[in-house]
Amino acid sequence: MRRILPLWLLIMLLLPVTDARAQQTIAERLGYPRDAKLLIVHADDLGMAHSVNAATIKAFESGLVNSGSIMVPCPWLSEIAAYARTNPQADLGLHLTLTSEWTSFRWGPVMPKDRVSSLLDKDGYLYLTETEAAAHADPKEVELEITAQIERARALGIQPTHLDSHMGTLYQNKALFEVFLRVARKQKLPVRVAKTWFARTDFLPSALNADDVYIDRILDIDPTVAANDWAKFYSDTIKTLEPGVTEVVVHLAYDDAEMRGATFNHPNWGAAWRQRDFEFFTSDAFRKLLQENQIKLITWRELGKLIK
Amino acid sequence: MRRILPLWLLIMLLLPVTDARAQQTIAERLGYPRDAKLLIVHADDLGMAHSVNAATIKAFESGLVNSGSIMVPCPWLSEIAAYARTNPQADLGLHLTLTSEWTSFRWGPVMPKDRVSSLLDKDGYLYLTETEAAAHADPKEVELEITAQIERARALGIQPTHLDSHMGTLYQNKALFEVFLRVARKQKLPVRVAKTWFARTDFLPSALNADDVYIDRILDIDPTVAANDWAKFYSDTIKTLEPGVTEVVVHLAYDDAEMRGATFNHPNWGAAWRQRDFEFFTSDAFRKLLQENQIKLITWRELGKLIK
Secondary structure (H helix, E strand, O other), X not given: OOOXXXXXXXXXXXXXXXXXXXXXXXXXXXXXXXXXXXXXXXEEEEXXXXXXXXXXXXXXXXOOOOEEEEOOOOOOHHHHHHHHHXXXXXXXXXXXXXXXXXXXXXXXXXXXXXHOHHHEOOOOOEEOOHHHHHHHXXXXXXXXXXXXXXXXXXXXXXOOOOEEEHHHHHHOOHHHHHHHHHHHHHHOOOEOOEHHHOOOOOHHHHHOOOOOOOEOEEEOOOOOOOHHHHHHHHHHHHHOOOOEEEEEEEOOOOOOHHHHHHHOOOOOOOHHHHHHHHHHHOOHHHHHHHHHOOEEEOOHHHHHOOOO | OOOOOOHHHHHHHHXXXXXXXXXXXXXXXXXXXXXXXXXXXXXXXXXXXXXXXXXHHHHHHHOOOOEEEEOOOOOOHHHHHHHHHHOOOOOEEEEEOOEOOEOOEOOOOOXXXXXXXXXXXXXXXXXXXXXXXXXXXXXXXXXXXXXXXXXXXXXXXXOOOOEXXXXXXXXXXXXXXXXXXXXXXXXXOOEOOEHHHOOOOOHHHHHOOOOOOOEOEEEOOOOOOOHHHHXXXXXXXXXXXXXXXXXXXXXXXXXXXXXXXXXXXXXXOOHHXXXXXXXXXXXXXXXXXXXXXXXXXXXXXXXXXXXO
């Protein structure tokens, strides 16, 4: 005769486990102490331009920038795909792209244009801004396009460790975020989400569940910081870093002719801006700050291993 | 009573006109003496890269490079389209594009990909070489794509004065050339064709008729010329220029990080090559050679006016 545990006992036995899981921080789930300061130094926009690829690869070599994400629709994808194939250990994700924001230099979708027409402006490119993109995007076409971006990346030999969203288009409304999350779960990849966003974006906590992997906070430069105060801003950020998993999002490139040509009318995230990011995050000062503040660099690859 | 000329008289009266037209050189049709030396200094590949746009615009300002053509599928189209809109006098044509030849830096078609699949390689870009492109291209899809390129250019405010073919793909076989010619005639635009090509490409003379406008010869650098002999090669070419209409085809860009990144594994038409072209064709030496050899610069715009 088979013995079956009474339901009340089963519940009693399982409850502590569930509770412990729910109460575990993401740092603890990764196997670190609760008070560990864990940092991902993440470079966005790979594939966009040669200058971005070259500066980011150089920064990866410093070991101080340890993660990045790739824009599949962009013209320099092949260059970074070649890097990904020869550096399979690199922590490279996909920077899913639904905007084409520079006025002199544009790109379109991966899908055939007539199948994602809600994503395209009158010139046949992706929209210039995340607001326009989100206002026009049919979620079904978004799902087709971001899936096509992931498939093209894989076909080129990129094994993405995580997904995020260029200019945050996929966080602009609930319908887009749900598409993003559905695709990410299908791919078993973590998405860029921080607990600190829950307060300002009400649909985030309800869309996520206990199996999703997200981090504690995401930091980036405040665009009002003057160029001369750049290093001080980042140093203060590192010195006051709270325990848990933080991602600092940076945009690396050289202040060269190509980047100036692309960003000539947009100093924010422009050529000089990206050169400043490159200089700080490859500097000995940054390396020293990490050591002095007992900050450990981790990657999205580690986070992805928590996904079942 | 209406008088009608007898048919034999009509034929006799018209014959000399037809004969004279057939015997007129292209220089004469343009209103120049038969022995005039007329030259178009033509920069290819506009729109391909910022470096190409910047160097070519600089060369236009010298007045010594006086014509160019634009690659519509390329990422920097918007930048050169803005130049075309603010410089409507510029002699800008379209460099119809069916190849994407750099391995680190790629582009796709203007048409939705599923409607021109015969033009695409396994990665979804235009083929790397003109040979592969011509071998796979369905002429009907070529017609759709080059028409779409012309329409996109016009939509962006470019008023093309002529058409040519990137890497000569549209001259690879009779079927492709016939598509090219049909589209050009519909658009009432001259195409890059030289009488000196008739011997080596047998389908050219039979495809053309007396109403088509083509020039006497097209010159470009011999890739075996050593870098140090570049200026001498071009100087000798100018000094020995024959009467009639000649186009010298050049490829301008700066030898900078972007061009080196694109052309790193392909020195022919590479970054240093393009910088050498830029230096010679914007030099005082070239200006002096034009004067000393009584060479007059003309444009495709003038040639286009001959089309009825």
